[in-house]
Amino acid sequence: MEAAYLLPWAWVLVRVLPFRFWSRGLGKPTPGEAAPSAASTDKRTRDICWAAMAVNNASGGRFTCLMLAMTAQWMLNRRRISNSLVLGTQTEQGADNRLAMKAHAWLRDGTRIVLGQHGGQYTAVSSFVRTYHHHVDG
Numbered sequence: 001m002e003a004a005y006l007l008p009w010a011w012v013l014v015r016v017l018p019f020r021f022w023s024r025g026l027g028k029p030t031p032g033e034a035a036p037s038a039a040s041t042d043k044r045t046r047d048i049c050w051a052a053m054a055v056n057n058a059s060g061g062r063f064t065c066l067m068l069a070m071t072a073q074w075m076l077n078r079r080r081i082s083n084s085l086v087l088g089t090q091t092e093q094g095a096d097n098r099l100a101m102k103a104h105a106w107l108r109d110g111t112r113i114v115l116g117q118h119g120g121q122y123t124a125v126s127s128f129v130r131t132y133h134h135h136v137d138g
């Protein structure tokens with residue numbers, strides 16, 4: 001239910017407002033592909049990403065990779081799970097021999113991509129990092 005509620009909000013932000021108005025809410029901007037300093041292996045991450053993808057599939061795939069990554073990131077943030085949302089590009093030659101640039105967004109929880117896997121086809125341009133430190137009583 002949470003993903004079904006948040007995905008439309010991500011759609012509105014991406015489609016209606018300029019990036020500069022809402023991007024600061026994604027986390028600390030960092031050049032290239034940055035992982036959060038407190039890497040997470042929280043088991044809830046897989047379920048969160050699955051939920052975002054399931055809602056997208058049920059709605060006919062109308063949400064973009066950026067909207068999916070934003071939604072999953074919000075859900076991870078709510079649970080204080082460290083993550084980074086990464087924006088990247090790829091240049092490819094079209095059928096008309098003209099170069100075209102494609103953009104992609106993916107989400108990391110540390111050492112791994114948890115949503116938006118791309119097989120290394122995209123080059124990271126910037127990351128938005130959220131790090132949560134969990135205190136361990138000893």
